[in-house]
Amino acid sequence: MNRQEIIDRIQGKVSSLIAGTSQGIDYPVVYVNKEHLIEFMKFLKEDEELSFDLISDVTAVDYPDRNPRFDVVYHIFSIKNGQRIRVKVPVGDGEGVESVTSVWRGAEWLEREVYDMFGITFYNHPDLRRILMEEDFKYYPLRKDFPLEGIEE
Amino acid sequence: MTVEGNETRKEMILNMGPQHPATHGVLRLLLHLEGEVVKKTIPIIGYLHRGVEKLGENRTYIQNIVFTDRLDYTASMSNNLSYALAVEKLCGIEVPERARVIRVIMTELQRIAAHLLWLGTYALDIGAMSVFFYCFREREKILDMFEMVSGQRLTPSYICIGGVRRDIDDKFLEALKVFCDTFNDYVKDYENLLTKNPIWIERLKDVAVLSAEDAINWGVTGPVLRASGVKFDFRRATPYCGYENYEFDIPVGTKGDCYDRYLVRVEEMRQSNRILKQAMKDIPDGPIMADVPFIAFPPKDQVMNNIEALIKHFKIASGTFQIPKGEVYSSIENPKGELGFYIVSDGSSKPYRMRIKSSCFVNLSALPFMTQGCLVADLIAALGSIDIVLGEIDR
Amino acid sequence: MGIEKNLANLGIVTTCLDKVLNWSRKNSLWPMTFGLACCALEMMVTVSARHDIARFGAEVYRGSPRQADLLIVPGTLTKKMLPMVLRLYEQMPEPKWVIAYGNCACTGGVFRTYNVVQGIDQYIPVDVYMAGCPPKPESLLTAIMMLRDKIDKESLKNRG
Secondary structure (H helix, E strand, O other): OOHHHHHHHHHHHHOOOEEEEEOOOOOOEEEEOHHHHHHHHHHHHHOOOOOOOEEEEEEEEEOOOOOOOEEEEEEEEEOOOOEEEEEEEEEOOOOEEEOOOOOOOOHHHHHHHHHHHHOOEEEOOOOOOOOOOOOOOOOOOOOOOOOOOOOOO | OOEEOOOOOOOEEEEEOOOOOOOOOOOEEEEEEEOOEEEEEEEEOOOOOOOHHHHHHHOOOOOHHHHHHOOOOOOHHHHHHHHHHHHHHHHOOOOOHHHHHHHHHHHHHHHHHHHHHHHHHHHHHHOOHHHHHHHHHHHHHHHHHHHHHHOOOOOOOOEEOOEEOOOOOHHHHHHHHHHHHHHHHHHHHHHHHHOOOHHHHHHHOOOOOOOHHHHHHOOOOOHHHHHOOOOOOHHHHOOOOOHHHOOOOOOOOOOOOHHHHHHHHHHHHHHHHHHHHHHHHOOOOOOOEOOOOOOOOOOHHHHHHOHHHHHHHHHHHOOOOOOOOEEEEEEEEEOOEEEEEEEEEOOOOOEEEEEEEOHHHHHHHOHHHHOOOOEHHHHHHHHHHOOOOHHHHHO | OHHHHHHHHHOOOOOOHHHHHHHHHHOOOOEEOOOOOHHHHHHHHHHOOOOOHHHHOOOOOEOOHHHOOEEEEEOOOEOOOHHHHHHHHHHOOOOOEEEEEOHHHHHOOOOOOOOEOOOHHHOOOOOEEEOOOOOOHHHHHHHHHHHHHHHHOOOOOOOO
8 A cells, every 4th residue: 555545545434533634755644633533543553454553653742832732643554554654633732632542552651751741641541650750840841941951940 | 679568468569670780771660569470560761861852852963863872872873874764854865875785784783783782681681691791792893893984882873864974994894794704603602502591491481472463552663573473574664775675584483472582583683694794795886975965964085175065064063054844754673673763844953853762662661561470580581581771762 | 929938937917907908999899780871881891701890800790789889870860860879879888989981970971951960970979080972891991990099099097
């Protein structure tokens, strides 16, 4: 399956779940609203032709001047097709998204890291705690307004 | 070490690490024990969190190469390559053929070095001391070769955006040839010491089993995934640097226990040697850097003698270049699994967001699942078998 | 070996207590097994056959701080790890020495970020600094030689 076929298949099957698609420099990009995230992710994994079974990465990007502020970005790989897809979910400050751990167990720590670094909550996550920073750390280091050298206590 | 007893449930909570001889760095495991049986393992990480992702947003694309060296410090060359490929993809740079072959040589050498380090320290964990000395003997030869081409043993920053930093010479090729010709015999030595060693088998067989289905579900990559029987390698699935032209096998395990992981890694060393032999056979002539004035450094001899090249060099080094806007994710098969870089560019000389996807991070997250109900001694074997490097996990 | 032969007959040696203590201390440094980051790999190489730290009597790496008298701080020290390092240092019996191995341990190195301690010497006294990123194994041997010289000059009056 090539990129265009992936996008075509997604648009043909679940066009109601997605908010938009684009080609991207490297991989097809799909924009999803957070209400439909789990349903869409389940489709990606369980669809026989797409079969996106290996979660590569969950991360976020902070755009302080934009509303909603964050993009949660998922990279998922399909061992069968040798293709990757990027799924983007916009999330506002102080909001959260549904956890995808019910779809891929491997997302557990990746989501914890996003929570730790950006302060984005993941609902129904089995164990949402800070992972890299101390438990009592007050800030979210990868937000753009956090200075590189930290905040003196 | 803290011990909390509970009279009724007889469960003990035990701290292993962060400073512990068998944790391969600063990892802390919180063990819930019932006698010798591990009921629950809770890894606590972040003791080496250096903020590389944040640092990446504050440094230019060129400067960031230095930080990639220090992620998975057992495999610096591979990290360099993964980052360089990501930026090249973003800028649409075609790397010259010679540089591509040199990159393959370096990363395969690095794979052998990383697996040797793993084998040595893993054997040490299990209790076999002499393997450590054997493995480090050969690893030193590889590090010497790295020093020959880059001047650094461990953190070479050799592979850079657009190609490689310096050309290889005959002395290097000679050393490489000697290494390739003799290495398989050395691997035989290690196997003689370990593969049929009854203690080794007893300690590793059927320990920390991870089925293929679970391995994929947990997002595990690299030798751990292959040991579980999934024939998957990014060098084959999404070839880069011309890996599609090399002949090599992807070793797979059958059961997914520690012993399979050991066998897979040993076989991978042989396959890397095989790739090296093919790569060094005919290295094409030509430049080692792409001619992309805005980000690839001009050759050093020109910088010394030509004012235009000097200005170019200065512009790149001082970060007054611009990168196309866009976002890119690129990953390669590191010795430990998939190392990916997700770079979001806003058009300036610094990444807007540099995300590092670490294979060890995901592999370690599967450890509690793997080690449910095993013994404490097996936990040490399991922890070693997934081959983690805290520099890459914590970033 | 005239002196030794004669002394052996007598069964008595006269020397200065400082000298005996320093001689025995400097020739049997027991470092702690303690790896932080990249530099720890070079520290491991120093133990291996090629560089063979045993030549200087410092090969007995101990897992417990209570049996060690040399703390080699190899690599980046983060704020999360700092309390543990301090605790390990305090658990080591006197006399004890510290080698800050590598740029990160000396000054924080390239990692001037929110979670990295900018130099271990802000918290514990350092005897030998060794620059490099990472320093070569020879550098660790140099550091140990320098430390030996330093121990040789110590006196009971100044330090236990």
